[in-house]
Amino acid sequence: MGWLEDDVALITGGGSGIGRAVALRYLAEGARVAVLGRNGEQLEEVVAAAGDLGERVLPLTGDVRSPEDLHRAVEATVEKFGRLDILVPNAGIWDYHRSVTRLSGKEISEAFDEVFDINVKGYVLAVEAAWRELVATRGSIVMTLSNASFHTDGGGSLYTASKHACLGLLRQFAYELAPRVRVNGVAVGGMRTKLRGPESLGLQGRTLEASFAKNEASGQEQQPLIPLYDSSVEPEDFTGPYVLLASRTDSGTITGAVIPADGGIAVRGFRQPAGGAGL
Ligand SMILES: NC(=O)c1ccc[n+]([C@@H]2O[C@H](COP(=O)([O-])OP(=O)(O)OC[C@H]3O[C@@H](n4cnc5c(N)ncnc54)[C@H](O)[C@@H]3O)[C@@H](O)[C@H]2O)c1
Incomplete structure (x- = not known):
């Protein structure tokens, strides 16, 4: 038996x-999964x-x-699988660390709208489309947040503000949807993915994994910056907490909570990231 036997999940991005x-891990835990995204080829590859x-x-x-797209997605999910138990608002873009000092007012205005539309409004609209079905199943929402929901320098000001905003959404939704959902x-934390930048800054073609690869090729890969990692981590390494938080059996008393899966950024030392590096 998996942890999510017969549950139905919808994952944006x-x-x-x-x-x-997360989609593949939920499947392995017994769930059925709808994956929403902009790129049909990528979605077929998941199948x-x-x-x-x-x-x-x-x-x-x-x-x-x-x-409309989100309502259609919820309807299609329920039509095919009969119910919806888990929503994972996850789709997002990054601002490639663009500092306020590097951008004009016009660039900031346009990039702000694009980053907040996808990263923040996209989460609100997903919850709006799904809450009725989640109430019906006493289901749950597991949001992808970020180290940038708590700490500086996980991006520039636009990305950091958008991820802090998602933390606010999580807390408010936890209140509004209790006790049903x-x-x-x-x-x-940081990982190799195709995370892209805003079109408005001409960064839609960049990917985070290409940045990792470029650093490695130039021999400029930085020393590990956080306590647990001595090499980069892959998306699969982060999926466990998504399973735990979606499980009614194992997280039935948990709401409004965030599991930081970032390698221990909050306990990073000043002299060196990991105090026990020589052990
Ligand atoms: N990669 C990291 O280091 C990192 C760190 C912290 C948080 N995150 C967060 O993880 C989440 C997932 O990002 P990822 O790193 O897996 O990158 P990714 O680019 O592989 O995944 C994001 C997905 O969202 C989709 N998407 C983007 N805009 C969309 C839109 N308007 N409508 C529908 N789909 C859209 C993309 O096509 C993509 O499939 C994001 O919210 C990101 O902010 C990533």
């Missing part, structure tokens, strides 16, 4: 990165990656900025 990894479990994956193209989050 489920075609790549952490969303894809293929599921192998024998492919028929338990529903690929759905759509944009998280569109309330639990709302929790996983604050993931």
Whole structure:
């Protein structure tokens, strides 16, 4: 028996990165999973990656900025699988560390709208589209948050503000939807994914994994900056807390909580990141 036997999940941005990894992990835990994204090819690849479990994956193209797309996704999920137990608001973009000192007012205005539309409004609209079905199943929401929901320098000001805003959404939704629906989050740290930048800054073609690769190729890979990592981590390494928080059996008393899955940024030392590095 898996931890999520017969549950049904809908994951936004489920075609790549952490969303894809969570989709495959939820499948392995017995769930059926709908993955929503903008790129149909990526979504079909998730079905293929599921192998024998492919028929338990529903690929759905759509944009998280569109309330109609999200309502259609929830309806299609319930039509195919009969219910919705778990919503994972996850789709997002990064600002590639653009500091306020590097951007003009016009660039900030346009990039702010784009980053907040996807990262923040996209989460609100997903919850709006799904809450009725989640109430019906006494289900839960597991949001992807970020180290940037708590700490500086996980991006520039726009990304950091957007991820702090998601923490506020999580807490408010946990209040508004209790006692029927639990709302929790996983604050993931940096990992190799295709996380892209805003079109308005011409950064839609950049990916985080390409930045990792470029640093490695130039021999400029930084020393580990956080306590637990001595090499980069992959999306699959972050999926456990998403399973735990979605499980009614094991998290039935938890709402409004965030598990930081970031390698221990909050306990990083001043002299060196990990105090026990020589052990
Ligand atoms: N990669 C990291 O280091 C990191 C660290 C902390 C938090 N995160 C967060 O993890 C989440 C997932 O990102 P990822 O790193 O897996 O990157 P990713 O690019 O692989 O995944 C994001 C997904 O969202 C989709 N998406 C983007 N805009 C969309 C839109 N308007 N409508 C529908 N889908 C859209 C993309 O197509 C993609 O599939 C994001 O919220 C990101 O902020 C990532």
